[in-house]
Amino acid sequence: MLGIGQAMRGDDAAGIEALRWLRDRYPELDCEELTGDPAALLNAFANADHVVVLDCVAAKPGDTQPRVIDGLRQGLSAGQGASTHAFSLREAIELGRALGRLPERLTIFGIPGHDFELGASMSTDTCAALARLTELFPKWRQQHA
């Protein structure tokens, strides 16, 4: 389980917050917080059969519905990530594909985000999306894990 984000950049913290919530409830999961560093992501990809990524995705106002994305088969669009750096999750996946370093399964939970200002708190919409994720994840895990 990889939580990606920046804890002090508004909704970009959503991936980290989601990971912390899951880590508390599912201590058996192998959890790691990342900032999106491509080398760290590729290392994490290489060390597991099934990687689950929790990350914020840029969304329209009012959107509070988390997405479940097959990271190996569904491409992320350039505008779908919320990375503060040009080398984001999407690029790390494509680089992993080129280098043959992807896990067998890669599931992305995309949490809608709206405000990525430095120092900002998470928006109410993203907090609502996180609450929905906490309902969605146990059901998803029962079906897929």
Next chain:
Amino acid sequence: MGTENTRTIAVDYLARVEGEGALYVKVRGDHVVDVELRIFEPPRFFEAFLRGRSWLEAPDIAARICGICPVAYQMSAVHAMERIAGVEVGGHLRELRRLLYCGEWIESHVLHIFLLHAPDFLGYPDAMQMAADHKSIVEKGLELKKHGNAIVNLLGGREVHPINVKVGGFYKLPDQYSMRELEDQIKRARDLALDTVRWTSSLEFPGLEIDHELVCNGKAGEYPMNEGRIVSSAGLDIAVDSYDENFIEEQVEHSNALQSRVKGRGAYLTGPLARFNLNFELLHEPVKQAAREAGVVASRNPFQSIVIRALEVFYACEEALRILRDYDAGLPPAVDVDARAGTGYACTEAPRGILYQRFSTDAQGQVTDAKIVPPTSQNQLAIEQDLGALVPQHLDKTDDELTHLCEQAIRNYDPCISCATHFLKLELDRGPADA
């Protein structure tokens, strides 16, 4: 696009720059009449965010400004706080901070060399497509970066945004065995770094020589990293607490970020090119030898900064090994530091240039004022001047080719625009020749 006499090129994102901004280049005939690097984000938000916080948590907050150079933000902040407290952290703790900085230089430079800048030189739009044809090069870069991450992870507590650094030193020092293991790892990194110097020096560099005033830390008896005075190629030699008297930040119409100038002179360049040119003799002998073989001694071509970054990675490995050889886990992790009222100044060498910070605190250690000047905002004018000199030499190129060349020139500075902006959009306006 555009009419017969007017061509405008717009690129939604300038990819492979750590962050986002915008560039406008206006060309009339054979002349560049305007170059504007626009920054949109209010860059001083974090300064306001730091006010009212404890002096002990300020370094960790400052580190969050950037995911690529958090050690630099953290180090400038701890030094400023220690100067307020009247404490000088020396000996093994000073050395270990330098080791942490070595880790960050390796992490940041390697990311830039292999994944952000190399595609420009090898003719690829991005690292993913480059990796398909040059897998071994990318694999080498990722391995080298992993070794840099290992230093920051062991000493800082995690690979990015270290949590083991505090005012006065560290919370805990690594055990002797872990540092010996790290030493073995960095020996491997040193070999990879030397290979990287040789490989980058074989690339083809567009010709560009700009006589920028070069500014960096100096006069500390070592290759500048986390301490020293502020010196320049034009004879500037000042204590860090005189920064505000010698540099000015100005608001310009086209940017929300402040642009830095040397008072009375103007633009200046900070970063690897400045450090290397002003401190060549302080490099370790194997690094100097590698530079001679690479043919970049005293280079002023910004496009060769990719080689100089590789040389600095090689230096950081040599320096890390020097520090690791003398490591003693039995020494104390920190010195005692007490809060007091005052103002502290610090300037350290982030991978992309000097990072100045000034903090004021009250007697309880609460931050009352903060000023942070990131290297990218200091290099903005130099970038604009590079483009102003470069574009007229290449007006025969197509818009796409010229746009790409401008992007490559901006990436020479490895701008960490995420410290100050949202996105970089490139607009090249050739306009009618008689306008």
